[in-house]
Amino acid sequence: MATRCMSLRTSTKTLLQHFESRTAFHRMRSVHSHSLVCPVSGPRQFCNAYSGTLRGIVSVPDPNLHQAASLALDNRVPATVLTGFLGSGKTTLLNHILKSQHGKRIAVIENEFGEVDIDGSLVASHSSASEEIIMVNNGCLCCTVRGDLVKMLLELVKKKRDKFDHIVIETTGLAKPAPVIETFCSDELVSQHVKLDGVVTLVDCKHAMKHLNEVKPRFVVNEAVEQVAYADRIILNKIDLVTESELNILIKKIKHINGMAQIKQAKFGSVDMDFVLGVGGYDLERIESEVPGECPSPSSHQDDSGHEHKGHHDHHHDHVHDSSVSSVSIVAEGTLDLDEVDDWLERVIEEKGEDLYRMKGVLSVDGSDQRYVLQGVQSMLDGCPGKTWEPNEKRINKLVFIGRNLDETALRKGFSGCLVLH
Numbered sequence: 001m002a003t004r005c006m007s008l009r010t011s012t013k014t015l016l017q018h019f020e021s022r023t024a025f026h027r028m029r030s031v032h033s034h035s036l037v038c039p040v041s042g043p044r045q046f047c048n049a050y051s052g053t054l055r056g057i058v059s060v061p062d063p064n065l066h067q068a069a070s071l072a073l074d075n076r077v078p079a080t081v082l083t084g085f086l087g088s089g090k091t092t093l094l095n096h097i098l099k100s101q102h103g104k105r106i107a108v109i110e111n112e113f114g115e116v117d118i119d120g121s122l123v124a125s126h127s128s129a130s131e132e133i134i135m136v137n138n139g140c141l142c143c144t145v146r147g148d149l150v151k152m153l154l155e156l157v158k159k160k161r162d163k164f165d166h167i168v169i170e171t172t173g174l175a176k177p178a179p180v181i182e183t184f185c186s187d188e189l190v191s192q193h194v195k196l197d198g199v200v201t202l203v204d205c206k207h208a209m210k211h212l213n214e215v216k217p218r219f220v221v222n223e224a225v226e227q228v229a230y231a232d233r234i235i236l237n238k239i240d241l242v243t244e245s246e247l248n249i250l251i252k253k254i255k256h257i258n259g260m261a262q263i264k265q266a267k268f269g270s271v272d273m274d275f276v277l278g279v280g281g282y283d284l285e286r287i288e289s290e291v292p293g294e295c296p297s298p299s300s301h302q303d304d305s306g307h308e309h310k311g312h313h314d315h316h317h318d319h320v321h322d323s324s325v326s327s328v329s330i331v332a333e334g335t336l337d338l339d340e341v342d343d344w345l346e347r348v349i350e351e352k353g354e355d356l357y358r359m360k361g362v363l364s365v366d367g368s369d370q371r372y373v374l375q376g377v378q379s380m381l382d383g384c385p386g387k388t389w390e391p392n393e394k395r396i397n398k399l400v401f402i403g404r405n406l407d408e409t410a411l412r413k414g415f416s417g418c419l420v421l422h
């Protein structure tokens with residue numbers, strides 16, 4: 001049975017220990033009492049949210065509870081977070097989801113600013129009666145009503161678990177996705193019953209560029225950028241309102257921010273349901289198909305500041321700090337010293353703090369015939385051994401980082417430092 005860790009990165013050698021101890025959960029816990037390990041097929045117990053400067057593994061779950069949980073198959077209910085700027089088409093997509101024939105019973109959590117639940121009535125009037133629609137009013141899920149989200153998720157799974165198969169959470173257009181995502185990891189009870197399936201971001205093709213380019217005061221988050229950065233799936237909606245060249249410029253911009261998410265174009269949120277539901281964006285088992293095999297912008301590209309990078313396939317040019325949110329993809333052949341990777345990623349997380357949004361990777365580890373897959377959200381890391389390399393297969397490492405002020409040169413250097421030279 002493979003093991004998995006989900007941890008705040010403080011102690012060293014964690015990845016290595018998880019890799020080496022993948023068949024020995026109990027041994028693992030005693031060897032590395034700070035780690036949080038659970039079987040790959042069982043429910044993730046919880047992980048720890050970053051809290052200020054406190055960086056440590058907070059607790060180890062009760063072994064009995066953990067064992068019981070690991071025995072049960074993962075029957076947690078999947079949850080999709082629907083995000084996107086004001087008016088981008090979230091409610092339109094939600095109605096599409098509720099009316100489509102996907103065979104899933106959907107519970108909806110709506111988050112509406114203001115006292116009148118307009119979106120709720122819009123959704124309710126369009127959908128069949130079987131869906132459960134819960135409103136969270138007067139606040140934004142990402143801040144004031146995050147506790148309400150926890151309460152609602154728990155109420156849903158405890159009292160009505162047999163009535164639905166999937167939860168869709170529509171956030172307000174001004175919501176920051178990170179705190180909502182963290183709710184699924186940092187709340188122990190929620191993570192026992194609900195698993196985050198994916199973050200689906202709606203982009204209003206007509207107005208997105210303006211919002212993405214908006215310069216905010218220092219320390220003020222550009223929500224539109226963050227919503228794109230955290231997405232597992234991006235729907236470029238309202239394509240009927242833009243020209244092809246406008247659309248292409250927008251796509252380039254979005255891929256620069258998030259080189260990992262799959263993108264689809266749509267009118268009135270009309271996309272296949274398997275693009276939205278059952279994404280598995282946080283499943284280590286599916287990481288490999290999610291990590292792109294190439295750098296997202298192989299040709300020369302222009303960033304927000306308008307300065308051009310004479311890029312080429314492997315981006316080996318000197319890249320100064322990009323002050324915006326962007327993604328850096330590393331695709332390179334070779335084998336890595338997992339111990340070094342562990343130290344390096346720990347340093348990256350320490351240094352970047354909350355500026356590191358998302359990370360996914362498939363690594364070739366020295367001395368092992370299995371891939372090592374990992375993913376992270378901010379300071380949380382989750383990793384485990386994956387599929388076996390074929391005997392003659394090229395061992396290509398793929399790593400994608402999405403965040404603010406990413407120093408591509410430093411990331412590439414850090415990665416190279418972990419390669420084993422034979």
Ligand SMILES: Nc1nc2c(ncn2[C@@H]2O[C@H](COP(=O)(O)OP(=O)(O)OP(=O)(O)O)[C@@H](O)[C@H]2O)c(=O)[nH]1
Nearest residue numbers: 085086087088089090091092173237238267268269
């Ligand atoms: N032309 C056009 N209009 C669209 C499209 N998708 C949605 N709309 C319209 O855009 C408006 C806003 O759509 P909503 O689905 O309410 O957007 P929302 O993201 O839920 O809006 P907020 O809840 O205010 O953030 C509605 O009038 C929709 O009918 C599209 O693809 N093309």
